[in-house]
Amino acid sequence: MKRDYYEDIQLLDSKVLWFWFLMLIAALIVFPFLAPNYYVYMANYMAIHVIVTVGLNILVGYTGQISLGHAGFFAIGAYGSVILMNVLHLPFLLAILLAAFISAFFGFILGLPALRLEGPYLAIATLGFGMAITQVIGRWQVFGGRMGLETPSLKIFSYVLNSDRQLYFLIVTIAFFMVLAARNLMKTRVGRAFIAIRDSDIAAETMGVNLTFYKTLAFAVSAFYAGIAGGLMAFLLGFINPSTFNFILSIYFLAFVIVGGLGSIFGSIMGGVVMTWLMLTLDKVQELPYLGSILIMFSERWMNITGLPNIASIIFGLIIILLVVFEPLGLYGFWIRTKIYWKTWPF
Amino acid sequence: MFFQLLVSGFSFGSLYALVALAMVIIYKTSEVPNFGQGEMAMLSTFVAYTLLVTHNNSFVLSFVGSLFFAAILGVFLEFVFLRRAKDPNILSLILITLGFQMILYGLASWKWGAEQRDLPFPVSDFDVINLGPAVLSYLNIATLLITLVLMLILFLFFKYTKVGIAMKATQQNAMAARINGIRTNRILSITWAMSSVIGAVAGILLAPIATLDPNLMLEPLLKGFSAAVLGGMTTLVGAALGGYILGIIENLFGGYVSLEFKSIVAFGIIVLVLCFKPSGLFAKHYVRKV
Numbered sequence: 022m023k024r025d026y027y028e029d030i031q032l033l034d035s036k037v038l039w040f041w042f043l044m045l046i047a048a049l050i051v052f053p054f055l056a057p058n059y060y061v062y063m064a065n066y067m068a069i070h071v072i073v074t075v076g077l078n079i080l081v082g083y084t085g086q087i088s089l090g091h092a093g094f095f096a097i098g099a100y101g102s103v104i105l106m107n108v109l110h111l112p113f114l115l116a117i118l119l120a121a122f123i124s125a126f127f128g129f130i131l132g133l134p135a136l137r138l139e140g141p142y143l144a145i146a147t148l149g150f151g152m153a154i155t156q157v158i159g160r161w162q163v164f165g166g167r168m169g170l171e172t173p174s175l176k177i178f179s180y181v182l183n184s185d186r187q188l189y190f191l192i193v194t195i196a197f198f199m200v201l202a203a204r205n206l207m208k209t210r211v212g213r214a215f216i217a218i219r220d221s222d223i224a225a226e227t228m229g230v231n232l233t234f235y236k237t238l239a240f241a242v243s244a245f246y247a248g249i250a251g252g253l254m255a256f257l258l259g260f261i262n263p264s265t266f267n268f269i270l271s272i273y274f275l276a277f278v279i280v281g282g283l284g285s286i287f288g289s290i291m292g293g294v295v296m297t298w299l300m301l302t303l304d305k306v307q308e309l310p311y312l313g314s315i316l317i318m319f320s321e322r323w324m325n326i327t328g329l330p331n332i333a334s335i336i337f338g339l340i341i342i343l344l345v346v347f348e349p350l351g352l353y354g355f356w357i358r359t360k361i362y363w364k365t366w367p368f
Numbered sequence: 369m370f371f372q373l374l375v376s377g378f379s380f381g382s383l384y385a386l387v388a389l390a391m392v393i394i395y396k397t398s399e400v401p402n403f404g405q406g407e408m409a410m411l412s413t414f415v416a417y418t419l420l421v422t423h424n425n426s427f428v429l430s431f432v433g434s435l436f437f438a439a440i441l442g443v444f445l446e447f448v449f450l451r452r453a454k455d456p457n458i459l460s461l462i463l464i465t466l467g468f469q470m471i472l473y474g475l476a477s478w479k480w481g482a483e484q485r486d487l488p489f490p491v492s493d494f495d496v497i498n499l500g501p502a503v504l505s506y507l508n509i510a511t512l513l514i515t516l517v518l519m520l521i522l523f524l525f526f527k528y529t530k531v532g533i534a535m536k537a538t539q540q541n542a543m544a545a546r547i548n549g550i551r552t553n554r555i556l557s558i559t560w561a562m563s564s565v566i567g568a569v570a571g572i573l574l575a576p577i578a579t580l581d582p583n584l585m586l587e588p589l590l591k592g593f594s595a596a597v598l599g600g601m602t603t604l605v606g607a608a609l610g611g612y613i614l615g616i617i618e619n620l621f622g623g624y625v626s627l628e629f630k631s632i633v634a635f636g637i638i639v640l641v642l643c644f645k646p647s648g649l650f651a652k653h654y655v656r657k658v
Binding site: 081085087133134137138139140141142144145146148149150152153156157160268269272275279283320323324325327328329331332333334335336337338339341342345346349 | 395401449452453454456458459460462463464466467468469470471472473474475477478479480481482586590593594597601628629631632634635636638639642643646647
């Protein structure tokens with residue numbers, strides 16, 4: 022039972038939640054000291070994808086716009102931070118922040134046509150934007166062309182970060198605060214305006230929501246998230262080239278959002294984590310126990326052994342379709358249903 | 369130079385027009401922008417390749433076989449996945465077709481790998497005829513002719529056959545069509561089959577110019593989609609015209625301004641046009657009511 026506005030906008034509204042929240046922080050701190058190196062690398066990957074997913078969910082799940090061009094913003098963040106560090110010799114934190122703002126600016130620009138477009142028209146406009154960014158980066162020598170760019174060494178104040186474990190603390194801290202920020206944003210006036218626009222933009226406008234401002238803001242915020250994530254990804258991979266940021270990546274990001282659940286921050290976290298695990302595991306599908314050798318036999322007999330990693334694409338496609346058809350709320354929907362099931366257990 | 373660019377732009381434009389037509393036919397009946405269109409065409413082209421090269425059939429047989437495959441694929445996807453979605457909104461429809469795209473892309477790359485192949489086409493790309501100041505290859509001419517014939521068939525189909533008219537009725541008002549005894553579900557399946565076949569023709573015509581690999585249709589799909597949006601997603605004629613316009617503008621841009629950024633110009637045009645005419649150039653703009 023909520024009695025006033027301030028209770029409604031509280032970050033965590035019960036003691037139980039506080040307990041698990043603190044446990045989560047503790048687990049995140051302890052994790053890299055216990056887990057083997059590969060899992061730390063995977064956790065970095067997951068944290069970056071969680072940032073993008075949360076950002077994209079603000080746009081798709083909360084504001085009801087569609088974007089098939091988020092790989093473009095991701096690329097702007099990655100290239101922006103690397104180039105700002107290489108050319109202008111800015112410190113890392115400043116460079117990544119600036120790159121994310123550049124990305125947000127592009128998001129704002131893309132938000133302008135979005136004011137008049139919807140459905141398939143918006144989809145193709147954003148898709149074209151994403152493709153155009155990759156093409157420009159691939160053709161322009163400043164961006165290293167098709168050969169790509171090496172990332173400079175990563176220094177924060179005077180600490181040099183070079184192992185996955187050291188990166189972990191940077192990436193997970195940033196991801197943690199960005200997720201918190203998103204959760205808080207959705208509880209404010211801005212967040213409510215986004216949701217109103219999603220439910221009906223005309224009704225929202227008659228209620229006094231400034232559509233121009235809030236739609237472009239949603240694009241800008243979402244692009245900002247993608248920009249930060251892109252910058253971090255550049256340093257995680259250590260090397261970036263245009264083919265990393267292709268059209269398929271944009272669909273993957275959308276898939277993370279769908280799998281997690283539209284319009285739910287917690288869902289986005291689950292979606293980002295689960296799908297990244299699946300993505301990295303399927304990349305080496307032939308090394309899985311039992312299943313791997315069966316697939317190899319099957320490929321040799323019927324398919325082509327070199328194309329085996331592409332099975333990830335098939336499985337992702339199937340997951341998207343099945344979820345959309347049978348569980349439109351995604352993993353978050355499963356979570357809610359399990360919770361209700363246990364709460365009311367014998368019934 | 370100008371005339372040459374115009375003519376070859378026309379030839380590319382006709383491929384975009386085919387893809388655009390395929391998209392619009394589906395979009396009009398089921399309101400789905402089919403992002404899987406390109407991969408459906410790509411897979412059908414690979415089937416043609418397999419029939420032709422691996423199994424040594426004649427070209428006509430492989431061509432017909434691949435079109436047959438395309439029709440079945442279209443019906444299959446519509447029946448198995450799309451029809452299962454309960455009152456879907458536009459976002460979930462887009463996502464389902466994106467799912468098709470990923471599944472088909474994955475299947476094709478699993479089966480045929482990233483290796484680049486050549487589809488032997490009976491009409492040569494190198495023998496040319498001179499047409500005033502311009503040079504046209506036989507393949508260009510074949511592309512233009514096949515496209516025009518296909519469009520003519522489509523026009524006659526929608527104008528004079530019973531199925532075509534039923535299709536138009538379904539597009540205008542599915543409920544009313546159903547009340548009047550049209551099996552709208554079957555019409556939907558036929559639509560998907562038709563669209564898939566048109567896409568497959570575009571894929572087979574494109575394969576000798578480009579190289580046959582799983583990425584074959586990625587760009588043409590986006591261009592064709594752009595063309596459809598440019599002309600208006602709700603008019604067949606508009607979509608076809610949009611394809612030609614896009615092909616010509618793109619080629620002129622490539623010739624006079626910059627060859628490197630040729631493929632970006634399409635998206636620039638789309639965004640610009642959509643800013644001024646949100647429903648495309650040739651379609652009537654409906655303002656949505658609350």
